[in-house]
Amino acid sequence: MSGIIIFALIIINVPIFKFIYKLSFINNDDFKKSVKYSFTPDIVSLFRGEYWKDRFGEAKIGFFIFTCVLVVILEVFILQGIITTFI
Incomplete structure (x- = not known):
């Protein structure tokens, strides 16, 4: 279930994921x-001189x-609480 x-x-939640995407990344290249x-x-x-860009990108x-x-x-927990309350 x-x-x-x-x-x-x-x-x-695809629209919410898109919103989070826009908050996280400037554009598709980012x-x-x-x-x-x-x-x-x-x-x-590190050898390319992009260590901090790498760390920030991974973050x-x-x-x-x-x-x-x-x-x-969080939504699963909320829905399970609602389901158990009403059933």
Whole structure:
């Protein structure tokens, strides 16, 4: 049952995820760079002189993923509370 609820919430929350995306990233290039830095080892970024850009890019993508997951988890708890209250 909770798997269906989670899947439905993910689909329903797409506008919220877009809002969080706009808060986290300036544009699509910023997102692409953050993804690139997430897959680039820190030592490589250090030798390229992009260590702090790498760390900041990883932090931005981590913040985005964390807040999206947090939104869904909070909504699941709220819905389960509502369901158990009325049933």
